[in-house]
Amino acid sequence: MADEKNKRTGFSFAKLFGMFIFIIVGVFLSIGIHEYINLTPEQLERMDREYEARKLEEAKQEAQEEKKRAKKAFETRCDKSGMPFVMVQDAVRSRLKSPKSAEFPVRESKTVQYKSEDKRDTNCYYTVLGVVHAQNSFGVMLKNTFMARITYFYKTKRWQVTFVEVQS
Numbered sequence: 001m002a003d004e005k006n007k008r009t010g011f012s013f014a015k016l017f018g019m020f021i022f023i024i025v026g027v028f029l030s031i032g033i034h035e036y037i038n039l040t041p042e043q044l045e046r047m048d049r050e051y052e053a054r055k056l057e058e059a060k061q062e063a064q065e066e067k068k069r070a071k072k073a074f075e076t077r078c079d080k081s082g083m084p085f086v087m088v089q090d091a092v093r094s095r096l097k098s099p100k101s102a103e104f105p106v107r108e109s110k111t112v113q114y115k116s117e118d119k120r121d122t123n124c125y126y127t128v129l130g131v132v133h134a135q136n137s138f139g140v141m142l143k144n145t146f147m148a149r150i151t152y153f154y155k156t157k158r159w160q161v162t163f164v165e166v167q168s
Contacts, residue, residue, distance in 0.1 A: 078124035088148035098135040
C-alpha cells in the first residue's frame, strides 16, 4: 500500500536525498557569502595581495619548469651517443692512403659536444678526437690520430662533417 502511494506521488528516496543535498549546499553558500560580505576593505585587499602573490609564484615555477623542459629537450635532441664518431669515419677514411684497411677502435676515441652561443640555433655541434689504424703506402699498419668537427642539423636530420685532420 505504501509503495503504491509513493509511486503515485512520485516521491522516492532519491528525490529526498537530492533535496537534502540542495539544502546543505544552499546553507554553505549562504554562510560563505555572508562571511565574504562582512570582510573589511583591508581584509579584502590582503586577500587580493595573497592571491596575486600565489599567481606570481605559480608563474615563476612554471617558467622554471619550462626552462628545465627546454634544456632537457635540447640535451635529448643532441644526445646521439656514438653517432658523431660513426659519421666522421668516411671523412677520415678519405684522408688515408689505404681507406679499406682502416680500423676505428672505439675505446680510443672521445666525442665532445658543444653548443652554439646563439640560443635560437637548433643544430648540434661535435668535435671527435680518435685513433684510426690503417696501412701506409708500404702496407704497414700505423696508428693515426684524427680530429673532426661535425654538425647535426636537427631540422633536416642530416649530418655534415665540417673539418677533418689526420696525423700519423
